[in-house]
Amino acid sequence: MRFLYRHRFLIARRVVSIGILVLLWMGANAHLGVLTGNLSSSRLFRTVPLSDPYAVLQILAAGQPLASTVLLGAVIVLLFYALVGGRAFCGWVCPVGIISDGSSWIKRRFQLRGQFRVARSARHWIMVVALPVSAITGLAAFEWLSPVGIVQREIIYGPTLGLAVVVAAFVVADVFVLHNGWCGSLCPLGAFYSLVGRVSLARIGFQVDRCDHCGDCVVVCPEPHVIDFHEMAQKGIVGSGDCLNCARCLEVCPRDAYRFASHFHRSAAPDLDEGDHHATKHAA
Numbered sequence: 001m002r003f004l005y006r007h008r009f010l011i012a013r014r015v016v017s018i019g020i021l022v023l024l025w026m027g028a029n030a031h032l033g034v035l036t037g038n039l040s041s042s043r044l045f046r047t048v049p050l051s052d053p054y055a056v057l058q059i060l061a062a063g064q065p066l067a068s069t070v071l072l073g074a075v076i077v078l079l080f081y082a083l084v085g086g087r088a089f090c091g092w093v094c095p096v097g098i099i100s101d102g103s104s105w106i107k108r109r110f111q112l113r114g115q116f117r118v119a120r121s122a123r124h125w126i127m128v129v130a131l132p133v134s135a136i137t138g139l140a141a142f143e144w145l146s147p148v149g150i151v152q153r154e155i156i157y158g159p160t161l162g163l164a165v166v167v168a169a170f171v172v173a174d175v176f177v178l179h180n181g182w183c184g185s186l187c188p189l190g191a192f193y194s195l196v197g198r199v200s201l202a203r204i205g206f207q208v209d210r211c212d213h214c215g216d217c218v219v220v221c222p223e224p225h226v227i228d229f230h231e232m233a234q235k236g237i238v239g240s241g242d243c244l245n246c247a248r249c250l251e252v253c254p255r256d257a258y259r260f261a262s263h264f265h266r267s268a269a270p271d272l273d274e275g276d277h278h279a280t281k282h283a284a
C-alpha cells in the first residue's frame, strides 16, 4: 500500500495515457465510439471535436483545407490545457512521455548520461521552423517525422514490429546520445505546450518553510531546471511553463513541500536563507 501511495500520481498518469490509447485503438478496431481518431484529431463520443493545436497550425501553414470543426477542436484542446497545465499533455497523455520516463529511469539507475548537449531552446526553434517547412512542402512537417506521431499511429492502427524498432531507437538515443533527451531538447510539441503552460491555471505549489533542501525533487523531475527554489520561494508555485504537472516532486518530497495549486496562488515570500541558495544551486 505504501508503494501504491508513493506512486499514486505515476499510476494515475499511466492509467490516463494508456487508457486514452486503448480507447483510440478500440475506436479504430472495435467500433467503440468513446474516442475515435488519433492524438492529432479525434472525436469524443463521435461528437465533440478534439484537435492538436500545433498540428492545426502546421496544416494551416501548409495551405491545406481545414474543416471548421477541426478549428473548433483546437480551441477546445487549447482551453483544456490552459486550465490543467500546458505540458500536462506531456505528463499525462503523450505516449512518448512514457518511453521518455523509462529512459530517464535507466539513466538514473545506471548513472548514464547522453553525450551531446542540445540547448533546451532548440525545441522552440524547431517549433517555429516546422511552420515555414510545412508551407514549402505543403505537408504538416512535424506530424510526419515526430516520434509522437509515429508511436501513436503504430499503437492505434497497428501495432507492428516497427513500434518495437522505433521505441528501441528512441531509448538508445535518449539514454546515450541526447543529454536532456528528446523531450528536454528537441520536441516542438512539448515546446508549443510549454507556451500554453506559462499562463495555465493549474500549477504545482511550493511551501518553502517545509523544504529541507534534500534535492529529491530535482533528481526525479523530468525538467529539473523548472525547480528554481529562489523563484518558487517568492511565488509559492513552480512558475515555468516547462513544468509537466506530473507531480513526481509531490510524490517524492519527504516533507510535503509541494501540492497542487493555481496560477493565482501566492504564498508569503520569506527571506531566503543560505539553505535556499544552496538548493537553488543544486537545481541549476
Ligand code: SF4
Pocket: 089, 090, 091, 094, 095, 096, 097, 100, 148, 182, 183, 184, 187, 188, 189, 190, 191
Ligand atoms: S516533449 Fe514531446 S514527446 Fe515528450 S512528452 Fe511532450 S509532446 Fe511527448
Ligand code: SF4
Pocket: 204, 217, 220, 221, 222, 223, 224, 226, 227, 238, 242, 243, 244, 245, 246, 247, 248, 249, 250
Ligand atoms: S516540478 Fe514537479 S510537477 Fe513540474 S515537471 Fe518537475 S516533478 Fe513534474
